Amino acid sequence: MGCTVLSTVVVANNSVAQGKTLSDPKAVFAPFALPDLPNVYRSGSGVPGPGYWQNKVDYTINARLDAPKHALEGTEYIVYTNNSPDTLDVVWMQLEQNHYRKDSRSNAAGVAEEETTEGTVLETVADQTEGNEHALSYLVSDTRVQIKLQKPLQPHQHLKLHIKWHYTVPGVWGGRTAFSKAQDGDVFEMAQWYPRLSVYDDRRGWNTLPYLEQEFFLEYGNFDYSITVPWNFTVVGSGALLNPNDVLTETEKRRLAEAGHSEKRVQIRGLEDVENPRSHLKTSGEATWHFAMQNTRDVSFAASPAFLWDAEHIDLPAVSPWPGHPAAPRLAMSVYPREGVSPNGWDRSSDYVKHAIEYFSAQWFAYPWPNAINVGGYGAGMEYPGIVFDGMHERDPQLFWITTHEIGHDWFPMIVGSDERRNAFMDEGFNTFIDAYASDHFNKGEFAPKQDPEFSPQTGKPALDIVPVLTDAAAPSLMTAADEISEKYRHSVTYFKGAYGLKLLREQILGPDRFDRAFKRYIAAWAFRHPSPSDFFRAMESEGGEDLGWFWRGWYFTNAAPDYAVKSVQMDKGGDVNVRVLNYGTLPMPVHLQLKCADGSVVDRTLPTEFWRQSSDVTLTVHVGKPVISASLDPDQLIPDVDRSDNTLKITAP
Structure with missing residues (x-):
């Protein structure tokens, strides 16, 4: 029926508005210049421009883990391709293990002697030209090293480097690269473990921020790496294992093949295998595990005699792990010590990995690499391409959330390679955004x-x-x-x-x-x-x-925010309702206005951002045709209005 109240005006409590100032539309909607101007490298539409370039780094690494001494030594051969238009007289590399030196910048406030190492010790730094090796001079500066080239590296040329190094693996205090104790032996989580080329780009040239635990910025390339460990260790790493015949038993290979077609986890190594020395291919000495990963910015690995190991099929097309190798099914895998075994714990880990990879692939961008691995160890909650490190003692739902979050980092920043050391929101913020939706999706919102x-x-x-x-x-x-x-x-x-x-x-x-x-x-x-x-x-x-x-x-x-208020509501005999809304905020989000009628019905309108381009005091006319008892802004609390005390007016007849 028609509105029975000829004219009812309700004015907001003036005390609520005291001290507030209406927003200035000219300031809020002033032209906004982004920090980087478009150019030939980066277009105005936000995609790479016609002149975009990016340098490339390929690594061949041979490393040996001395488990009793908690030490890693390695030799790497690097092919660095200068795709830039610039001539380079030096290259910069990252030495993150120097973070654990007593004199590092990050330890300036002092740290216990027992929680330091000597960092990365460089034994050889040389280039290789026409089969000859030449020692290069270098300057170590905290977690970076500048290498002086024998001759300048011209545009579109390659540089071949040979680097030999060693370091002591930190204990659990290392966090992102560490060993920790488990009942059946040490668990080694090996990240940031080799000298890595810094990024040289069109925006800053060499990106040389020191490592202060603000993560990474790395070039893309191909990795061929081998890890030598004691005979009774199981190793998992970024990418794919290339030499299963050299390190796996027939039983393990059969179980892996089964997992490649299974929608449920298959136990590759169970507790009975961990307890049985004969479950390994060798019974003494050492074994070398050979891995490869293409088009990635990094690789990491984990190694332990304590690992249980399970895997299941990822529902994505098979891929070849390396040129010359046939395409193989992709696997969601988990390794963890017996401390992780639980129906509500690591027994479900591979299910979580599988879901994350399949969901993010369907929702945003197809996962490009062979396998995805969750490691139950110290529990730093840390991500690297194709492998993440979580806590052996985590259980549902925390294990689901941390697994999904860390696996999500394969998209940000492992696929989309933003600069984590400067713009962390493009890493952690983007990833937290996508994994919140993944939580809604998993197992009907479990x-x-x-x-x-x-x-x-x-x-x-x-x-x-x-x-x-x-x-x-x-x-x-x-x-x-x-x-x-x-x-x-x-x-x-x-x-x-x-x-x-x-x-x-x-x-x-x-x-x-x-x-x-x-x-x-x-x-x-x-x-x-x-x-x-x-x-x-x-x-x-x-x-x-x-x-x-x-x-x-x-x-x-800035930290701008919305702040809306219902100032007054006026109803006329024609059934129209005039709602006066004020904008005190500097973030003019679209806002939902809800009118509640005396008969229990509601009328909804959305006030778009454009409402506030010319004035912060607007009146909206809505034809209702029945008595209205209240007007509310953002009743479902969907926008971050910083003062909700003036968002609702209740209307009473005179």
Whole structure:
């Protein structure tokens, strides 16, 4: 029926608005210039330009693990291809093991003597020219080394380096590269274990930030690596095992073949195998495990006599692990000591790996590598291409969440190779975003919603949880360099705000259809390349079909937030309702307005961002035709309005 109240005006409580100032549309919607201008290398549409180039590094590595001494020694041969237009007189390499030296920059505040090593000891640094080897001079600077070339490396030429090195493997205090104790022997989680070329790119030349535990930025290439270990060790590594006949028993090979066609896990090595010395191919000496991985930025491995091992089929097309090798089924694999055995623990790990690989492949970009491995060890929760290190004592749901998160890093930043040392939100934030949806998808939401502190630090409601960050004057912005973000804000800003920004973009601004198309395009365009934040912003605008400068400025470069208020509601005898809405915030998100009627029905409208381009005081007229008892903004708490006290007005008849 028609509205029975001729004119009812309700004005917001003035005390609520005291001290607030309406937003200035000219400032919020001012033209926004991204840090990097488009050029021949990076286009205005956010994809690589016609002149884009990227250097390439191929590694052949032979390493030996002296398990009793907790030491690793290795020899690597590197082919470095200079695809840049520049002539290079030096190359820079990363020596992350120097992080554990007592005199490293990261240990400037002091560290216990027993928690230090001598770092990477370089024995040979040489180039190879026409079959001859020439020693090169070099300068070690903390976790980097600058190598002076014998002659400048011209554009489109190759450099061949020979490097020999050794180091002591840290204990559990090493975290990302460590050994830890298990009942049946030490578990070695070997990452950041070889000298690696730094990135030389069109934006900065040599990228030489020291390693302060802010992860990595690496070139892509092919890896051929061999690991020699004691005879009773099981080794898993990034990529694929190339010499199963040299290290696996007939039983192990048969079980692996079975796993290649199984939708459920197959035990390759069980407890009975760990307890039986005859379960290995050898009974003394050493064994060399040979792995390979193509088009990757890194490789890591794990080794232990304590490993149980299971695997199951990944539902993706078979791939060849290396030129000259036939295509093989791809496997989701897990290795862990007996401490991990549990129906609610590592017995389910390979199921989690399989789901993550298949889900992310279907949703965003096909997984490119042969296998994916979860290692149960010390529990650093750390990711490398094709292999992740998690905790042997983790159980559901924490094991599911950490496994999915670390496996998700295969997409960000292992496939899309952003600079983690500068722009951590493109790594942790992007990945936290995709693995939150994976939690919703797994087994009809068994572990949904994702509840780990990286994504939902307080209530589990993102729009509420992010408010303390947005209202904290000391909180850094997402564009703050990774090394400048303190531990206090690392998860709440880098992970949580980074992820929630994409969720807002997908669910509130662009909508899932436009967002997904744009995000997939961005991933495909920058797969195995090095995008900058500006490339991402431009790609989402161009493909998403939206001018988002206001959002980039507000969410990424500052800590802007929405703050709306219902100022008044006026109803006339014609059935129209005039709702006056004020905008105090500097992040003009689309906002849902809900009118509740006396008969229990509701009328919904969305106020788009464009409402606020000319004024922060707008009136919306809605034809309702029946009495209205309240007006609410964002009743479902989908946007991070920092002051909800003035979001609702209840209407009473005079």
